[in-house]
Amino acid sequence: MRTFGKFTRVHALTAVGALCLALAGCADDSSANSGSTGANEAAKGDTVTIMVGGLDKVVYLPMMLTERLGYFQQEGVSVKLLTEPAGVQAATALVSGDVQGAVGFYDHTLDLQAKGKQVESVVQLGQTPGEVEVVSNKAAGKLTSPKDFKGKKLGVTGLGSSTDFLTKYLAVKHGVNTSEFTPVAVGAGQTFISALQKGSIDGGMTGDPTVGQILAKNAGKVILDMRSPDGSRAALGGLYPSSSLYMNTSWVDGHKETVQKLVNALVKGLKWISQHKAEQIAAKMPPDYAKGGGKELYVQAVANTLPMFTKDGVMPEGGPQTVYEVLKSFNPALKDTKVDLAKTYTTEFVKKAG
Incomplete structure (x- = not known):
């Protein structure tokens, strides 16, 4: 397994300013907490270090919001x-x-279970992907649905990412083999938008606020929307549990008190989201999250994505099976391996969260 690269942004609860975080294979990484290694701190029960696949993405909004509300x-x-x-x-x-x-x-x-790694979701933040398939204006005439993926270059956040998984599923579902199109890792935000405008990709899968910025710039069109429960059911056959906090099962078993505190805080954050309007939620987020398109566009991005979030952190009924059916449709490892879905998530902690 390769060591990950440079962190693009780091936030912490208990500190101010940026310090150097000494993580394996990582140089010049910034931290807003103390400079000691996260793994050592967690072993003492002091700090839990959590990596987010894009803190400024609206699909992961509950993490930063929960921190900003002081719930942790x-x-x-x-x-x-x-x-x-x-x-x-x-x-x-x-x-x-x-x-x-x-x-x-x-x-x-x-x-990961199919690869021999046992990890589990301890709190489910999203019940739908919150993702959208967009197409460039230039390619719009020839790319109107996943059935047109053949021969196209399609943007995903990263190879092996969930946007990559979902793109492959949509292709296979509509009769296109995964070898018949080219997935291109373009990240999100400006890198995705630039790739779309320059023609490096014909279309791709991304979420807000990138979607809102693409539409505001008239840089592309939406051909498939999976932000709402209805959109998820139409595209994937059911609710698709997406954003979650997941951890190594061995670590969860050895740190149940800490995990319970994390889940308690996140469930409070989810309940707060369900009780407030997009404008109020956006106002709590770091101001730079709106820099790509301005405050009004960011508020709209939050509003468009709100239907994806759970209200209580509970795994949606039937959700794991939907995910399994999606993944095994194109993933040989999952076709040939028996996955124990009961070990991929736990409701132990959300049931106790107040």
């Missing part, structure tokens, strides 16, 4: 949030032991 601190747990461009990189950081938690799509827990 109220629960008595110190959390250090790090960020990488894609969920697959968060998964890499987790299994390599550099962090104690990862925030990414639940589907990584199945993929």
